Amino acid sequence: MHPAPESGLVPRIVTLGTAGGPRWWASQEGRHRHGIATAVVVGDAYYLVDVGLGAGRQLEKAGLSFNGMRAVFVTHLHSDHTVDLASLLLMGLYERDLATLDPISIIGPGDRGALPPVSPRAGVAPQPVFPENPTPGIRGMVHSLVQAYATDVNDRVLDALRPSPFDCFTATDIAIPEGIGYHPNENPTPAGMAPFEVYRDELVTVTAILVEHPPIAPAFAFRFDTAAGSVTISGDTTATDNLVTLARDTDLLLHEAIDFDWVESRYGGSPTEADRASIDHHRRSHTSPEQAVELAERAGAARLALHHLVPGHTTTQRWYELASDFSGEFFIPEDLATIPFARTTADADTAALKVGALR
DSSP, X not given: OOOOOOTTOOOEEEEEEXXXXXXXXXXXXXXXXXXXXXXXXXXXXXXXEOOOTTHHHHHHHTTOOGGGEEEEEOSOOOGGGTTTHHXXXXXXXXXXXXXXXXXXXXXXXXXXXXXXXXXXXXXXXXXXXXXXXXXXXXXXXXXXXXXXXXXXXXXXXXXXXXXXXXXXXXXXXXXXXXXXOOBTTTBSSOTTOXXXXXEEOSSOEEEEEEOOBTTBOSOEEEEEEOSSBEEEEOOXXXXXXXXXXXXXTOXXXXXXXXXXXXXXXXXXXXXXXXXXXXXXXXXXXXXXXXXXXXXXXXXXXXXXXXXXXXXXXXXXXXXXXXXXXXXXEEEXXXXXXXXXXXXXXXHHHHHHHHHHHHO
């Protein structure tokens, strides 16, 4: 149990970046969506979920001090969720009071343990990069990123007496519960598994569950429970029963969404096997807005926000047209939107005002 929140501790999320996919999406309607990243804020403390393109700059724009960051949670290791991790490691540490604050935990998937199967559309099997270490987890990723910048880091450590990233951050691979039948290729999303705890402090308890985003594994959704309310963040996933289990009666569900009509228009007319394989991937690995609404209804979520939007340049109106029949509060946030997720009546009224501001 968490203590009752003090005034000012009403929990909220800030959508630092709302676009998915490893692309630089062109701006539309005079707006630009940065790469996927979300801050879960409780009072002066916050927790970062995913570190997409521009996350560091967006933290600055949101007025979120690096001294307030408690932990970073990575749903899975695709580049659009991790590309700004190097910026966080190498530049964020200079914004933090290391003398008085604990290191920031970086928590995410461990080593996959096996390469994914080759697409059946391949005429000749592609060769993996770095076959000696082809599937590192979050600890391995952090180590490799710091190693890649060793020239810079050592200049600053030795000459300017600056801290190293390892003074500011600690990386931990999430241990998947034993006995659930998990296998990265054969059973990446075991049916019937229970959420399990991955982090706890005096403000939040964070639980995780495996979701289905082939071929990558493991892929996690996270739920943050506070004394005032809860938020569940899907990560990248197709429509998955495990997500419903994790999000049961959550006060706010942030779920990914993809416009499958765009997928067909982008790749459907191509004769190449690579483009057909892209269609295969999107169809089996992502969720339509309509499916996200169905999942939120099944979970009993009070509020639903769609993010990790693909394509990142689709108009907001188009997203509302694709999914507007959710029975609770529903919205498509822009970057840097604030959405409270407290469960009290007064805070629900506040959230309703925010919905209008986000449209």
